[in-house]
Amino acid sequence: MAGCARMMPLAAHFAIAPALLDLRGEFPALPEGWAYLDAAATAQKPRAVIEAIEQAYARDYATVHRGVYARSAHMTEAYEAAREAAARFINGRADETIFVRGATEAINLVANSWGDANIGPGDRILLTQLEHHANIVPWRMLADRTGAEIDVAPLTEDGRIDEAALIALIGPATKLVAVAHVSNVLGSVADIAKIAASAHAMGAKLLVDGCQAAPRLAVDVVALGADFYAFSAHKLYGPTGIGVLWVRKSILDTMPPWQGGGAMIDEVRFERVTYASAPQRFEAGTPHIAGAIGLHAAIRWVEGVGIEAIDAHERALLGIARAELSRLNSVRLFGPADSAGILSFAVGAIHPHDVATILDEGAVAIRAGHHCAQPLMRWLGVPATARASFSAHSTEGDVAKLVAGIERTQRIFG
Numbered sequence: 001m002a003g004c005a006r007m008m009p010l011a012a013h014f015a016i017a018p019a020l021l022d023l024r025g026e027f028p029a030l031p032e033g034w035a036y037l038d039a040a041a042t043a044q045k046p047r048a049v050i051e052a053i054e055q056a057y058a059r060d061y062a063t064v065h066r067g068v069y070a071r072s073a074h075m076t077e078a079y080e081a082a083r084e085a086a087a088r089f090i091n092g093r094a095d096e097t098i099f100v101r102g103a104t105e106a107i108n109l110v111a112n113s114w115g116d117a118n119i120g121p122g123d124r125i126l127l128t129q130l131e132h133h134a135n136i137v138p139w140r141m142l143a144d145r146t147g148a149e150i151d152v153a154p155l156t157e158d159g160r161i162d163e164a165a166l167i168a169l170i171g172p173a174t175k176l177v178a179v180a181h182v183s184n185v186l187g188s189v190a191d192i193a194k195i196a197a198s199a200h201a202m203g204a205k206l207l208v209d210g211c212q213a214a215p216r217l218a219v220d221v222v223a224l225g226a227d228f229y230a231f232s233a234h235k236l237y238g239p240t241g242i243g244v245l246w247v248r249k250s251i252l253d254t255m256p257p258w259q260g261g262g263a264m265i266d267e268v269r270f271e272r273v274t275y276a277s278a279p280q281r282f283e284a285g286t287p288h289i290a291g292a293i294g295l296h297a298a299i300r301w302v303e304g305v306g307i308e309a310i311d312a313h314e315r316a317l318l319g320i321a322r323a324e325l326s327r328l329n330s331v332r333l334f335g336p337a338d339s340a341g342i343l344s345f346a347v348g349a350i351h352p353h354d355v356a357t358i359l360d361e362g363a364v365a366i367r368a369g370h371h372c373a374q375p376l377m378r379w380l381g382v383p384a385t386a387r388a389s390f391s392a393h394s395t396e397g398d399v400a401k402l403v404a405g406i407e408r409t410q411r412i413f414g
Contacts, residue, residue: 019309019312020313020316020317020395020396021305021309021310021313021392023046023305023392023393024393024395026046026047026048026393027044027045027046027047027393028047028050029044029045030044030393033363034363034365035363035364035365035395035397035398035401035402036365036391036393036394036398037364037365037366037388037389037390037394037398037402038365038366038367038387038389039215039235039341039389039390039391039394040184040212040235040341040342040367040387040389041235041367041389042234042235042240043215043234043235043236043237043391044237044391044393045237045238045239045298046237046298046301046393048297048300048301049237049238049239049294049297049298049301051297052293052294052296052297053239053290053291053293053294053297055293056075056078056289056290056293056294057290060074060075060078061075061289061290062074062075063075063286063289064076064079064287064289065079065263066263075289078292078293078296079287079289079292079293080094081296082292082293082295082296083097083099083279083292085295085296085299085300086099086244086295086296086299087246089214089219089299089302089303090210090214090219090220090221090229090231090244090246091219091220091221091222091223092221092222092229092246093249095249095278095279096246096247096248096249096252096278096279097244097245097246097279098244098245098246098247098278098279098282098283099242099243099244099279099283099287099288099292100230100242100243100244100245100282101241101242101243101288102232102233102234102240102241102242102243103134103209103210103211103230103231103232103243104134105243106228106230106243106244106245107134107135107138107178107207107209107230108138109245109258109282110138110207110228110230110245110247111138111139111141111142112138112142112258113255113256113257113258113282114205114228114247114251114254114255115138115139115142115146115176116142116145116146117254117255117256118175119142119143119146119148119175119176120146120147120148121146121147121148122147122148122149122173123146123148123149123173123174123175124148124149124150124151124171124173124174124175125139125142125143125148125149125150125151125174125175125176125177125178126150126151126152126153126166126169126170126174126176126177126178126204127139127150127151127152127153127178127179128152128153128154128155128161128166128179128180129152129153129154129155129161129375129376129379130155130159130161130180130183130185130186130188130373130376130379131178131179131180131209131373131375131376132180132184132209132211132371132372132373133372133373133374134209134372135178135179135180135207135209136375139176139178148175149173151169151174152375153165153166153169155379158188158335158336158337159183159186159188159334159335159336160186160188160189160190160336161179161188161190161195163190163191163194163195166179166195166198167194167195167198170198170199170202170204171202172202172203174199174202174203174204175204175205176204176205176206176207177195177199177204177205177206177207178206178207178208178209179192179195179206179207179208179209180208180209180211180212181208181209181210181212181213181217181219182210182211182212182213182216182217182340182341182342183212183335183339183342183373183376184211184212184342184371184372184373185334185335185342185344185371185373185376185385185387186334186335186336186339186342186344186376187212187318187335187336187339187340187341187342187343187344187389188335188336188339188340189213189217189338189339189340192206192208192224192225192226193223193224193225196224196225196226196227197225200225205227205228205251206225206226206227206228207226207227207228207229207230208224208226208228208229208230209230210229210230210231211230211231211232211235212235212340212341212342213231213340214231214235214236215235215236215237215302215310215341215391216307216310216311216314216340216341217307217311217340218307218308218311219231221246226246226248227247227248227251228245228246228247228248228251229245229246230243230244230245230246231243231244232244233291233294233295233298236295236298236299236302237298237301237302237391237392238291238294238295238297238298238299239288239290239291239294239295239298240291241288241291242288242291242292242294242295244295245282247278252278252279253277253278255278255282257275257281257282257284258282259282259284259285260273260284261284261285262284262285262286263276263280263283263284263285263286263287264276264280264281264282264283264284265281302392305392310391310392311340311341313390313392313394314340314341314390314391314392314394315338315340315341317390317394317395317396317398317399318339318341318342318343318390320396320399321343321388321390321399321402321403322337322343324399324403325343325345325403325406328403328406328407328410329410330347330348330410331345331346331347331348331406332345332346332347333345334346334380334385341389341390341391342387342388342389342390343387343388343389343390344371344385344386344387345385345386345387345388346382346385346386347386347406347409347410347413348410348413350409350413351368351384352368352369352384352385352386353368353369353384354409354413355368355386355406355409356368356386358405358408358409358412359402359405359406359409362401362404362405362408363401364398364401364402364405366386366387366388366389366402367386367387367389368384368385368386368387369384369385370383370384370385371384371385371387388402
């Protein structure tokens with residue numbers, strides 16, 4: 001493979017080479033020779049997750065919470081066991097854990113339930129320059145509805161949240177601080193505990209977008225001091241269409257329902273409706289039953305591998321990639337050197353879409369675009385970036401193919 005021989009061996013990059021994981025064989029959708037480096041968008045699924053979902057549909061399927069027959073009871077037990085597992089995974093409690101369609105729905109739920117009940121004219125919502133659109137647009141919509149104002153914390157030169165500036169922006173009118181635990185573009189990791197302490201000192205609540213953190217960092221919502229924490233299953237090696245919203249119990253019990261329908265009620269009359277206790281009152285309709293089973297399997301798989309091992313594996317590969325790409329002329333790397341599993345870059349004046357297209361011809365899959373982070377692109381001074389994101393199934397060979405593909409791109413464009 002062109003360019004591979006020029007890659008320095010792993011030991012040359014690290015004085016003590018960390019043990020890389022060898023898990024690619026557990027992912028049936030990864031054919032030999034294909035470098036999938038788009039896990040920040042969605043992770044591939046290990047065989048254990050696929051088999052759990054197949055079993056849920058092919059052998060065990062029934063509705064939950066409503067049937068009195070045995071299979072329904074067994075599926076209800078499995079569904080609630082998934083909730084328990086999701087709660088334990090972030091050191092929360094099951095009665096604080098809501099199943100949603102994904103982190104986007106989770107944030108919209110908070111904005112439309114807690115937000116409408118607690119945010120009014122003159123109140124302030126504090127975001128940061130690196131947020132995903134899912135952690136910007138719901139708050140912009142809430143501000144437009146209520147007359148609240150949005151403040152934006154800047155970044156440091158290397159693409160971290162400027163925590164001192166963020167803390168200085170938290171004032172008596174700040175009702176909510178909403179930040180990404182890990183940037184989906186730059187991989188920079190926020191000091192959530194520090195931000196939480198500062199927010200709480202001023203009476204503000206803290207919402208954390210944990211989509212990129214949950215698959216690669218040990219998350220403890222109690223130690224972090226979060227009030228709301230959201231993540232999606234499909235980035236955590238689980239299925240699409242399901243995610244988790246954790247809400248501190250004292251807050252959750254005060255939140256009104258957002259969507260109405262079956263399963264979230266206590267009693268329905270035409271004159272009035274009373275609602276179930278949380279978390280059930282936030283899960284209207286028939287839930288994504290097999291999705292919850294798949295999420296549980298994904299959590300078991302991640303716990304079996306070890307989240308610390310996954311983090312170390314990704315950071316090792318990212319370190320190799322940064323070292324190799326930094327020696328190539330005209331390649332610009334974005335974000336801090338110690339980013340968590342995500343590397344955005346530009347290749348001279350070549351549009352990232354062209355970079356990604358040529359890489360795809362060499363069986364390398366990356367993401368190119370604004371990554372649902374247009375304000376961050378404007379801060380970077382580019383319309384888009386190319387992004388390689390690593391995961392438990394990534395290999396040193398994937399990095400070699402990435403580097404060789406970028407070298408080929410440079411040759412094609414002269």
